[in-house]
Amino acid sequence: MNSKLYDSIEWSEVVFLSFVYALYILVVTAPLGFIISGLKVYRFKKTVEKSGEMPSQEMVLIATHHEWLVRTFIGMLFLSMAALGTIYYMIGFLIAGAALVWWFYRLIRGASALVAHREMPATICTKAQCYGEAAAV
Numbered sequence: 067m068n069s070k071l072y073d074s075i076e077w078s079e080v081v082f083l084s085f086v087y088a089l090y091i092l093v094v095t096a097p098l099g100f101i102i103s104g105l106k107v108y109r110f111k112k113t114v115e116k117s118g119e120m121p122s123q124e125m126v127l128i129a130t131h132h133e134w135l136v137r138t139f140i141g142m143l144f145l146s147m148a149a150l151g152t153i154y155y156m157i158g159f160l161i162a163g164a165a166l167v168w169w170f171y172r173l174i175r176g177a178s179a180l181v182a183h184r185e186m187p188a189t190i191c192t193k194a195q196c197y198g199e200a201a202a203v
Contacts (some may be wrong), residue, residue, distance in 0.1 A: 079128050080180065089175050090135060093169075100139040103132040107190060127192075131180055133188035138172045 089099030109128040114121050121129070146163035152158040179186055 075126065081126075083128060084129055085178075086132070086135060087173060090138070091170075097143075098137060099135060103135040103139075106132040107136060110190065119140070127183065127185050127189050130186040130188045131176060132175050133190050134172070134186035137188060138176075141172075142169050152165055164170060184188065 086099045086102050089095040089102070107129060110121070110125060110132070113125075142165060145161060145168070149158040149162035149165060152161060176186060
């Protein structure tokens with residue numbers, strides 16, 4: 067663990083991110099967590115685009131966790147639709163069970179990485195990085 071990063075992380079962000087993970091674990095409140103994480107990722111992208119500088123390691127750590135949660139929610143949404151669409155053929159029960167296991171795997175993996183202060187393997191790119199557009203100054 068990088069002790070310099072450990073000392074520089076804003077604890078309010080870590081506590082807030084832990085709260086968002088808790089919203090996801092409760093499943094019923096996951097849409098609220100999705101909205102919060104989506105707004106955080108959007109704000110991160112806008113901040114990086116406006117400044118035109120490389121973001122700090124702390125910002126990237128928090129942003130990748132939020133992006134991880136956004137992608138988890140979207141993936142679960144698609145898996146849930148597939149399960150509902152095939153429930154008549156009994157395959158839907160298998161898909162729903164696998165989706166639930168995948169959901170909790172992603173949450174446990176993300177929460178354990180947060181405790182260890184590791185970034186998630188979620189790429190967050192700005193317009194300039196992904197689409198080759200110049201940053202608006």
